[in-house]
Amino acid sequence: MLEIRALTVGHGAGPVLHGVDLTVAAGTVHAVLGHNGAGKSTLVHAVVGLLHPTAGSVELAGQPLTGRGAHRVARAGVGLVPQGRRVFARLTVAEHLALARPPRGRSSRFPRPGPADGDTANGTGTGTGTGTGTGWTVEQVLALLPRLAQRLGHRGAQLSGGEQQMLALARALLGGPRVLLLDEPTEGLAPAVAEQVLGLVRRLAGEGLAVLLTAPQPRLALTVADELTVLTTGRVTAAFPGPAARRDPAALLAALAPAPALTTADPAPGAGLPPRSRMSPPGPPG
Amino acid sequence: MTAAWQHPAPPDPARPLLALDGVGRRYGPLAAVAEVTLRVGAGERHAVIGPNGAGKSTLLALIAGTVRPSAGRIHFAGREVTTAGEARRARLGIARTFQQPALADSLSALDNVALAAWPHERRATDRGGPRGGGLWRPARYRALRTRCLDQLAQVGAASFADRPAGELSHGQRRLVEVAAALAGRPRLLLDEPAAGLTEPQAQRMLAVLRRLPAVGALVLVEHDLAFVGALAQQVTVLHEGRTLAGGTPAEVGADPRVREVYLGGAASGSTTPGSTTPGSTTPDSTTPDSTTPERE
Amino acid sequence: MLDANLVPAVDGVAYGLLLFVAAAGLTLAFGTGNVLNLAHGTLYAVGGYTAAALGDGSWAGLLLAAVAGTAAAAGGGVLVAALTAPLRRRGHLAQALLTCGLGLIGAGLLSTAAGPDELPVVLPPGLGGSLLLLGHRFPVHRLALIAVAGVLAVAGHLLLTRTRAGALVRATVDDPQMVAACLGTDPRRVHTAVLTAGGALAGLAGVLGAPVIGPGPRAADTVLLLSLAVVVLGGPGSVGGALLAAVAIGEVQTLGVVLLPDLAPYLLFTALAAALLLRGRRERAGRSTP
Amino acid sequence: SGGGGSGAGASKAGGTVKIGLLASLSGTYQAVGTDLRDGFQLYLDAHGGQLGGHPVDLVVADEGDGAPTALPAATKLVKQDKVVAMTGIVGAGSVAAVSPLLTESRIPLVSSNGRPVVKDVSRQWSTSFLSNEPGSAIAQYVHDTVQGPVFAIGPDYQGGWDELQGFTDAFVKAGGQLANPGGKTLFTPFPATTDFTPYLTQIKNSHAKAVYCFYAGGAAVDFVKQYAQSDVRDVPLYAAGFLTEGGVLNAQGDAAKGIRSVLNYAPDLDNATNRTFVSAWQAKHPGPPTTYAMASYDAAAVLDKAIAAAGTDVTPERINNAIAGLGQIDSPRGTWQFGKNTHSPVQKWYLRQVKSDGRTLSNLTVQDLATIGN
Amino acid sequence: MSPRPPRTARLAAALSSPLRRWPDRPLPALLLAATVLLALAALDPAAPTALAPALALAPAAVGVSVLTGRAGLPTLGQAAPFAVGAYGTALLARAGLTVGPLQLAAAALTGALFALLTGLVVVRTRGTTALMITLALGELTATAAGRWTSVTGGADGLAGVPAVRLWWGLDALTDDRDLYGYLAVVALLATGAAVLALRSPLGLLLDAVREQEPRMRAAGHRVGGALLAAQVGAGAHRGVGGALLVAGQGYVSPADAGFGTSSLLLLAAVLGGIASPPGALAGTVLVVLARDQLAAHWPGHGPLVLGVLFVAAVYLLPRGLAGLRPATVRPPRTSQEPPTPTPCPVVPPDGEAP
Ligand SMILES: Nc1ncnc2c1ncn2[C@@H]1O[C@H](COP(=O)(O)OP(=O)(O)OP(=O)(O)O)[C@@H](O)[C@H]1O
Ligand SMILES: Nc1ncnc2c1ncn2[C@@H]1O[C@H](COP(=O)(O)OP(=O)(O)OP(=O)(O)O)[C@@H](O)[C@H]1O
Ligand SMILES: [Mg+2]
Numbered sequence A: 001m002l003e004i005r006a007l008t009v010g011h012g013a014g015p016v017l018h019g020v021d022l023t024v025a026a027g028t029v030h031a032v033l034g035h036n037g038a039g040k041s042t043l044v045h046a047v048v049g050l051l052h053p054t055a056g057s058v059e060l061a062g063q064p065l066t067g068r069g070a071h072r073v074a075r076a077g078v079g080l081v082p083q084g085r086r087v088f089a090r091l092t093v094a095e096h097l098a099l100a101r102p103p104r105g106r107s108s109r110f111p112r113p114g115p116a117d118g119d120t121a122n123g124t125g126t127g128t129g130t131g132t133g134t135g136w137t138v139e140q141v142l143a144l145l146p147r148l149a150q151r152l153g154h155r156g157a158q159l160s161g162g163e164q165q166m167l168a169l170a171r172a173l174l175g176g177p178r179v180l181l182l183d184e185p186t187e188g189l190a191p192a193v194a195e196q197v198l199g200l201v202r203r204l205a206g207e208g209l210a211v212l213l214t215a216p217q218p219r220l221a222l223t224v225a226d227e228l229t230v231l232t233t234g235r236v237t238a239a240f241p242g243p244a245a246r247r248d249p250a251a252l253l254a255a256l257a258p259a260p261a262l263t264t265a266d267p268a269p270g271a272g273l274p275p276r277s278r279m280s281p282p283g284p285p286g
Numbered sequence B: 001m002t003a004a005w006q007h008p009a010p011p012d013p014a015r016p017l018l019a020l021d022g023v024g025r026r027y028g029p030l031a032a033v034a035e036v037t038l039r040v041g042a043g044e045r046h047a048v049i050g051p052n053g054a055g056k057s058t059l060l061a062l063i064a065g066t067v068r069p070s071a072g073r074i075h076f077a078g079r080e081v082t083t084a085g086e087a088r089r090a091r092l093g094i095a096r097t098f099q100q101p102a103l104a105d106s107l108s109a110l111d112n113v114a115l116a117a118w119p120h121e122r123r124a125t126d127r128g129g130p131r132g133g134g135l136w137r138p139a140r141y142r143a144l145r146t147r148c149l150d151q152l153a154q155v156g157a158a159s160f161a162d163r164p165a166g167e168l169s170h171g172q173r174r175l176v177e178v179a180a181a182l183a184g185r186p187r188l189l190l191d192e193p194a195a196g197l198t199e200p201q202a203q204r205m206l207a208v209l210r211r212l213p214a215v216g217a218l219v220l221v222e223h224d225l226a227f228v229g230a231l232a233q234q235v236t237v238l239h240e241g242r243t244l245a246g247g248t249p250a251e252v253g254a255d256p257r258v259r260e261v262y263l264g265g266a267a268s269g270s271t272t273p274g275s276t277t278p279g280s281t282t283p284d285s286t287t288p289d290s291t292t293p294e295r296e
Numbered sequence C: 001m002l003d004a005n006l007v008p009a010v011d012g013v014a015y016g017l018l019l020f021v022a023a024a025g026l027t028l029a030f031g032t033g034n035v036l037n038l039a040h041g042t043l044y045a046v047g048g049y050t051a052a053a054l055g056d057g058s059w060a061g062l063l064l065a066a067v068a069g070t071a072a073a074a075g076g077g078v079l080v081a082a083l084t085a086p087l088r089r090r091g092h093l094a095q096a097l098l099t100c101g102l103g104l105i106g107a108g109l110l111s112t113a114a115g116p117d118e119l120p121v122v123l124p125p126g127l128g129g130s131l132l133l134l135g136h137r138f139p140v141h142r143l144a145l146i147a148v149a150g151v152l153a154v155a156g157h158l159l160l161t162r163t164r165a166g167a168l169v170r171a172t173v174d175d176p177q178m179v180a181a182c183l184g185t186d187p188r189r190v191h192t193a194v195l196t197a198g199g200a201l202a203g204l205a206g207v208l209g210a211p212v213i214g215p216g217p218r219a220a221d222t223v224l225l226l227s228l229a230v231v232v233l234g235g236p237g238s239v240g241g242a243l244l245a246a247v248a249i250g251e252v253q254t255l256g257v258v259l260l261p262d263l264a265p266y267l268l269f270t271a272l273a274a275a276l277l278l279r280g281r282r283e284r285a286g287r288s289t290p
Numbered sequence D: 001s002g003g004g005g006s007g008a009g010a011s012k013a014g015g016t017v018k019i020g021l022l023a024s025l026s027g028t029y030q031a032v033g034t035d036l037r038d039g040f041q042l043y044l045d046a047h048g049g050q051l052g053g054h055p056v057d058l059v060v061a062d063e064g065d066g067a068p069t070a071l072p073a074a075t076k077l078v079k080q081d082k083v084v085a086m087t088g089i090v091g092a093g094s095v096a097a098v099s100p101l102l103t104e105s106r107i108p109l110v111s112s113n114g115r116p117v118v119k120d121v122s123r124q125w126s127t128s129f130l131s132n133e134p135g136s137a138i139a140q141y142v143h144d145t146v147q148g149p150v151f152a153i154g155p156d157y158q159g160g161w162d163e164l165q166g167f168t169d170a171f172v173k174a175g176g177q178l179a180n181p182g183g184k185t186l187f188t189p190f191p192a193t194t195d196f197t198p199y200l201t202q203i204k205n206s207h208a209k210a211v212y213c214f215y216a217g218g219a220a221v222d223f224v225k226q227y228a229q230s231d232v233r234d235v236p237l238y239a240a241g242f243l244t245e246g247g248v249l250n251a252q253g254d255a256a257k258g259i260r261s262v263l264n265y266a267p268d269l270d271n272a273t274n275r276t277f278v279s280a281w282q283a284k285h286p287g288p289p290t291t292y293a294m295a296s297y298d299a300a301a302v303l304d305k306a307i308a309a310a311g312t313d314v315t316p317e318r319i320n321n322a323i324a325g326l327g328q329i330d331s332p333r334g335t336w337q338f339g340k341n342t343h344s345p346v347q348k349w350y351l352r353q354v355k356s357d358g359r360t361l362s363n364l365t366v367q368d369l370a371t372i373g374n
Numbered sequence E: 001m002s003p004r005p006p007r008t009a010r011l012a013a014a015l016s017s018p019l020r021r022w023p024d025r026p027l028p029a030l031l032l033a034a035t036v037l038l039a040l041a042a043l044d045p046a047a048p049t050a051l052a053p054a055l056a057l058a059p060a061a062v063g064v065s066v067l068t069g070r071a072g073l074p075t076l077g078q079a080a081p082f083a084v085g086a087y088g089t090a091l092l093a094r095a096g097l098t099v100g101p102l103q104l105a106a107a108a109l110t111g112a113l114f115a116l117l118t119g120l121v122v123v124r125t126r127g128t129t130a131l132m133i134t135l136a137l138g139e140l141t142a143t144a145a146g147r148w149t150s151v152t153g154g155a156d157g158l159a160g161v162p163a164v165r166l167w168w169g170l171d172a173l174t175d176d177r178d179l180y181g182y183l184a185v186v187a188l189l190a191t192g193a194a195v196l197a198l199r200s201p202l203g204l205l206l207d208a209v210r211e212q213e214p215r216m217r218a219a220g221h222r223v224g225g226a227l228l229a230a231q232v233g234a235g236a237h238r239g240v241g242g243a244l245l246v247a248g249q250g251y252v253s254p255a256d257a258g259f260g261t262s263s264l265l266l267l268a269a270v271l272g273g274i275a276s277p278p279g280a281l282a283g284t285v286l287v288v289l290a291r292d293q294l295a296a297h298w299p300g301h302g303p304l305v306l307g308v309l310f311v312a313a314v315y316l317l318p319r320g321l322a323g324l325r326p327a328t329v330r331p332p333r334t335s336q337e338p339p340t341p342t343p344c345p346v347v348p349p350d351g352e353a354p
């Protein structure tokens, strides 16, 4: 479903990711692991079009996403739960939900999987993602995250951290995505809720979504992922099929533990000029 | 360096360092925190856990003075600080981290930390020393930064000390956030210090927090129970703004009610009326905006 | 006593509501869309000059002027949007510098084209006259203004608070990136739409308000200053607030000077400062989420 | 920039003379400023671009809204362009600001509008009038025609104070009675006031039998329009001529009909100079000439005579002395001459009324009023 | 905590960095400005008269850039302390006190005092509220200046103020060039003073407050105090500007306290790259030259010319005039190499615990 090839991208000053390859098949969960600053969020942002790659390509079901504006990527069916929630501070929860559902005008150019008619879904989800789904309804999402139902009148800025995280998730679901990008979705969630969210992730995959999930802690990722990729300072340094990784996590943890060269508090060799010249450039002005 | 610093007033073991009595905070009809009574002794590491929206961050905000209580009284180090301003409490040694990192983006990580530590220089430098309030002389500011760089190193953030905070990854920002709070050498409050950290980072954080001087106390909010178990001596469980349970990590972990609302299978909040019928708005779902802290 | 002050009181309302109409565009562009459009006054003037040019004392003429003026100013809004789009990241000051420049240029061109004098505005017979009410004369035009402003206020409030579009605008101010990535809407489109609508409103106000703040060299500055006062005093993005602020300012300038003639010159700004100070604290401590 | 052909502010025989014209070409007084410029230019064009036999290099500078912009502009005229004489200047404030500079550089000023009270008038000449003159000229007439108290109102700045004081002093001296509460003239904030309704209400409450006012520019438009729509629409309105002078008149439209005003000029004055002036003007500009254009036209005439009298070597000093020597000046307003003490015209004042002649409104002369000046 | 040799190196470097923070190397910039001003005066005989007004406004613009750019308090009332300083100086001079340094001191003092009093109000507000409150205060001052005729000379202002003298016993600066020198030196000194003040930790604190006030409060900073300090400093600068105004043109009027002057100052500061005092200086020169010289070629179209200038500036100088100096552009971070990894504990944490 989602194909990332030789992706090289940065934040203006030099690349952060170096030729990253990664594929997320429909109906699978692909976890990206890596230390803080490894480049996970950068990868996610590049996929949704908030960053523009200097090289490489991103494809969604064959159609290229690279170079498209973020809004067009989103319309193509890519849902995002950004790191740090980034809910709209001055919009109420209700308004978030109303906005997140695409307007009738923007017809779905693809089947929108809804929730399977399970414990939480009292609305009529379309079950398997193959049909002409209408995506999630507000009722279904609220049933899934009841906390939000109690906070409909709150503004984004008035929500607790976890509530914000839930809202971000709801926002993504209501868009009715084909591909879901979750950047550390469980951060700040109480264990019970985190558990529940991961369960949801599995189920969504079961309904045909392609899920890309980043996490700092292998523990959580291991429980849900079909594929795991380890990112170290912007390069893919290891990849495991989920089952294998579950069987012996040791290999994964080993891959995660950084190479000795990287353990010092000092910049990697040649990691740029010393700070003085970074901060105050050479040569008198004028 | 941290060890080298003696606290001006040695703690009096008789009195708890931090005492909350029936503290509460309402937002319109919603009681974010209600009738919380809490004692934290000097040197104690106290964890506050609870489901999302239980009122943990609000509780920290109340202690730190970011939000004023609508009921109850707060004592710190023997003084009543219920109505004291945020800045004043900070100078008494209460330092908080924000659940969402709050850093000045254009300043380097180091400067962010140094600026946070600055007001505490007064307490730090032994009495009669030069005023810490305004570090006019660059020399003194440099000295402060030396210490802060070390602080950053301890939490493992030295490698990007000189990078503008705006250019850091989320996790990196969280590290700086915690370092900023630690650098004041305060008696401390932390909101989810380990959230979004990788395993080794979390370990390192643990080590740093363990090494805090015994004169200070630690009130920490955390969802990572492994972390809590490894660090906290006392745990308070909040639910719907009220204290649900308290005790050692072991005791709390065993408590069935805690399992039910927090750990166990059921979703947090699903026990509360109104949440079972999705979409229906419970009374506390409408909130006067005028009471938002950022507007105060 | 009361009777003596009835006229200024009513007039204060009318004048205030004119200010509201004049400021409505800015309330949208700046208060809600967070684009500091200092060319607002000039857009108003555009409307005013159109009214002077097309208004021939017939209702048809007024209608034509209203349409044309609105369209012209909306065009101005599009221009402002196009030019400010690249500056979104650079914040208010860059916007201020640019739009202020645009405003100066526009005003310069207008007065070069239309000459230095304030142009006459002929109203349809019905509007032009004055009406005897409760033994006092009220200009019909101002009474009409009250009606129009009322409609605008209600419509505006509903639009901003009840509709998807309104929510979208506020969302874009909060976090344009997420509007794009999570809502699939192009923030630049919102930006353009807001400024266009703001311009249109300014133009319409220019046409309607021409008989009170007429098309002349002073129009742009006067309107910009008062509009800013209204928006800021009313609280960003709040239509109701803007309405109250506008009427308050109107009353201060009418009733106020009757009751406190000696303080007249100081009245407006003293009141403004005082009111802002009372509201000031709310703005303290920038946005931070718990 | 930098000093032009005429070095050290003097010009040899037949050489061009540099004249600086400072006027508000932007801002509140733009209308007046442009009239000053056009009036002067009109005279030049009529005389082959020469004054006193010298080709004239007229350097125009923008006075803007007042002193802060006027002073740099004037400084540039004097220090960089090295003009031998200055003219124009709309605002009294600007004149006050500029005069020290002129005194210091010994350059004569023939101002054609603004005229503050200045201690040393040795180098200052005005072809317009003193601010208090219009009021004192009409006071007697108002007293004679109006039975009952008169309300006095004007803008709250120096010019307004002088204008109104001119009227009230003379009016009270003539035995008239002010309708204003406590006999205190009502001054409206300037330029802030765009809405006069509250003041009109005060007029109503004062039961005045007539109103005397001074307003100019945009304020004049607002005042007249709102007056015509207010409770006091039927109370006769007397004013200093500027209320209905020039462009403001057609902005006011029918609202201005019937207003009686006093001024030192009206386009329909019946004398040869005026006829040529008016026809020449209307050949170039729409609408009748204003007193501003006329005064500036006269300023040109004054300089013409003076430069001619100054002889071959035109220095600022000589021009100044020459002006002092000028006698009667015959002008579109009728002949006048500089007063000995004030260096401003001793001239006749006229009562005009706004009537529609043909399609357009204009100020038509009703009768002569006093001749004033010293 | 075993500091490794490379760390100490970077430590020293990192430590020296903040005092070099943006605006980078402003002092060379000032020297540059000085030489330029000197050269202009030498080359073009008209320069002194043309630049005098700009030099008078410059310190005020610097004050504005400090308030708006660093303290984050946008202001439209900057002309008020400016005028207060100007009137004060004018009155002093008329009373016979024409000694420059004395006038400057007095003006700075009155400006600062005025700023302190109004500051108590302004500091409570932020953003556009601050903008409008300062505007209101400015207009009130202007109105008062226009009506308090006995002292301020009313709307016509105070004209013909006696020329300034450098020191007791020296004779007055009547020659344009001497005067120009005086104005230039004072303006440059004022700018330099601002630069130095901002390079102290206080400047850093102002930046942090501007960007992250809640954190600074939580950290225990007296935010209000810091802002008030900035306010007072800027007030002193604007007062000095007023003194220079009077020294330069021997005239002051209510319009100098009004909105027109204020907006001109703000735009000049923005043009200079809002947070850089030297930039503000340059911006003022540019704006004033445009107003007085450029516009002189199209009389009556001054505003239009200014407008074009502003529009052009926004696009051509994204970082303002300050951005023209290559020095202020931060070089690409960490060149082309991948970003430095976050270190992990060398010693197992538990082993590290005491
Ligand atoms: N400014 C506010 N206005 C209205 N309600 C608020 C405000 N701040 C917090 N709340 C509400 O108070 C409750 C407690 O919030 P708080 O942030 O303390 O929760 P928390 O325990 O920190 O949750 P989490 O673990 O998700 O961070 C939440 O339900 C939140 O919606
Ligand atoms: N806006 C930015 N400008 C410049 N550099 C940035 C920016 N954002 C991130 N970086 C750098 O890019 C690298 C990768 O950042 P990224 O946010 O992708 O890390 P991450 O894997 O998401 O880390 P975390 O687990 O903390 O979220 C980091 O070194 C970071 O410093
Ligand atoms: Mg990340």
Ligand SMILES: [Mg+2]
Binding pocket: A160, A161, A162, B056, B057, B058, B099, B191, C290
């Ligand atoms: Mg929280």
